[in-house]
Amino acid sequence: MRFNLRLFVVLLIGLTLLLLVAYRMGWLDQLMSAPEASTQAQAQGSQGPQATKGPPGPGGSGQGGRPAMSTPVEVAKVVRREVSDMLRVTGEFKATDRVDLRPEIAGRIVELGFRDGQKVSVGQILVKLDDSLLRAEYAQAKAEADLAESNFARAKELFDRQFISPRGLDEAKANAAVAKARRDLSFARLARTEIRAPFAGRAGLKDWSIGDYVKEGERLVTIEDTERMHFDFRVPERFASQVSVGQALSIQTEGVREDRLYRVSAVDVEVDQNGRFLRVRAVTPNSDGRWKSGMFGRAGLRLKTIDNGLLVSEEALVGDREGFFVWKVLEGKAQKVRIELGIRLEKEVQVVRGLAEGDEVVIAGQLKIRAPGQDVRVLNAPGSKKP
Numbered sequence: 001m002r003f004n005l006r007l008f009v010v011l012l013i014g015l016t017l018l019l020l021v022a023y024r025m026g027w028l029d030q031l032m033s034a035p036e037a038s039t040q041a042q043a044q045g046s047q048g049p050q051a052t053k054g055p056p057g058p059g060g061s062g063q064g065g066r067p068a069m070s071t072p073v074e075v076a077k078v079v080r081r082e083v084s085d086m087l088r089v090t091g092e093f094k095a096t097d098r099v100d101l102r103p104e105i106a107g108r109i110v111e112l113g114f115r116d117g118q119k120v121s122v123g124q125i126l127v128k129l130d131d132s133l134l135r136a137e138y139a140q141a142k143a144e145a146d147l148a149e150s151n152f153a154r155a156k157e158l159f160d161r162q163f164i165s166p167r168g169l170d171e172a173k174a175n176a177a178v179a180k181a182r183r184d185l186s187f188a189r190l191a192r193t194e195i196r197a198p199f200a201g202r203a204g205l206k207d208w209s210i211g212d213y214v215k216e217g218e219r220l221v222t223i224e225d226t227e228r229m230h231f232d233f234r235v236p237e238r239f240a241s242q243v244s245v246g247q248a249l250s251i252q253t254e255g256v257r258e259d260r261l262y263r264v265s266a267v268d269v270e271v272d273q274n275g276r277f278l279r280v281r282a283v284t285p286n287s288d289g290r291w292k293s294g295m296f297g298r299a300g301l302r303l304k305t306i307d308n309g310l311l312v313s314e315e316a317l318v319g320d321r322e323g324f325f326v327w328k329v330l331e332g333k334a335q336k337v338r339i340e341l342g343i344r345l346e347k348e349v350q351v352v353r354g355l356a357e358g359d360e361v362v363i364a365g366q367l368k369i370r371a372p373g374q375d376v377r378v379l380n381a382p383g384s385k386k387p
Contacts, residue, residue: 031085070375073365076313080357082124083309083350085343086300087242091114091233091251093295095224096283097199103129104192106216109208116205120197120223126246127208127220131193134186141186148172148179197282201225231262233299234277244269248302249282253295264301309342310351314361317341326355327362327369329376334362334373 107129114126155172158164197203204222208214231251235243247264268279282299284291316326328335339354355361362369362376369376 002079005048005244008130025112032302037371045139070332070377071334071365071368072361072379073237073327073329073334073368073376074380075360075378076363078310078312078314078351078355078357078361079309083306083343083345084302085304085306086345087235087239087303088231089235089299089301091231091297091299093291093293093297094232095226095293096194096228096230097201097203097225099198100222101126101195101197102217103127103195103214104216104218105129105189106214107121107131107193108213109210112206112208112210114203114206114221116203118203119201120203121200122197124197125194126203126223127195129193129195129214131190134190134193136191136351138183138186143185145156145176145179146387148176152176195220197223199223199225210384222257226286226289228295229286229289231282231284231299233280233297234275235280235281235301237271237276239303240278241273243278243280243301243305247336249363250300251282251284251297252299253291253297268373302342306343306350310355310357311345311348312339312351312355312361314344314347314349316361318365318366327366327376328355329362329378331361332375332377334369334376337361 063270109127110130111128113124114120119326120126138248152172152175155164155169159166201223201306203227204224206221214220231249243264245264245267248261248263249264259359262284264280264283265279271278280301309366312326315322318326323338324341325336325338329339337354340352342350344350360378365376
């Protein structure tokens with residue numbers, strides 16, 4: 001019994017080693033694949049010659065010789081027209097003349113000579129303060145000045161008759177001058193009770209009423225000359241040498257879009273140290289009141305203009321490590337053309353080299369083009385979609 005158990009163990013170990021060697025040598029895979037191969041051969045034999053695939057036909061790589069489908073694309077023509085190098089900037093509208101009127105003396109308001117938003121003329125009284133006390137002071141100072149002037153005239157007569165000394169004449173003259181100065185000072189204080197418009201313009205909204213007491217320096221009303229507006233904007237330092245008086249400028253604001261061009265009227269003499277910007281100003285007519293002080297605007301400043309530039313849609317550009325190229329369609333085939341770019345516009349770009357006017361370039365479907373010479377099928381008419 002002991003001898004049979006030992007023999008069984010030896011046989012089991014030997015069988016295990018044999019299977020391991022067979023697995024390492026690949027004998028098991030060959031044995032298992034042989035029945036499958038024979039089964040497939042029998043199946044093919046039963047199907048007959050109709051299941052056999054023949055070589056590609058003359059029309060392409062499809063089954064049964066069917067031609068390959070051409071790639072659908074959309075194209076646009078390269079056009080020639082005036083190209084302007086536009087610098088996009090933002091700015092703010094300001095009135096050509098603007099002032100916040102403030103009283104130079106404290107007092108109570110007794111009269112308001114304007115309405116909210118009213119047009120005012122030069123010298124018009126806008127606010128009048130109570131002047132009863134100052135008027136009385138002026139009357140007193142005027143009487144004292146008249147008396148001192150009479151005393152000085154009498155002293156001159158006495159001096160001519162040698163009744164008083166030169167010192168007495170000098171004292172009378174000085175008293176007359178002091179009294180006159182007091183009178184003028186009192187008159188100046190009295191005049192400051194009337195706040196007048198320094199220039200013609202439009203008054204803002206009033207925040208005061210008759211009877212309110214205002215302190216010295218408090219803002220009473222704002223006056224603006226809005227017949228013309230300043231549009232102030234800033235240009236980066238690197239473009240400072242390309243900006244000059246007279247350059248064309250287009251301005252757009254929220255809700256106002258027009259094709260009218262304005263002109264640069266002034267350029268600052270220095271570059272702002274905080275941010276390295278150059279301040280530039282344009283003057284815009286505003287008789288219709290469309291612009292308001294503080295309004296934000298976007299502008300395009302024309303730095304350079306090219307009369308006959310070639311333009312292509314940005315949709316046609318394809319970029320890689322070497323730069324940009326486009327797929328040009330010629331006789332139904334795609335050609336890869338390297339291009340050199342110039343001025344960039346909002347949706348177009350100038351082509352300096354590589355294309356000619358009238359060339360058709362792909363603007364949709366570029367990703368389906370795998371190689372130059374590939375057949376393409378144009379879905380749209382060349383002039384139906386502008387670049």
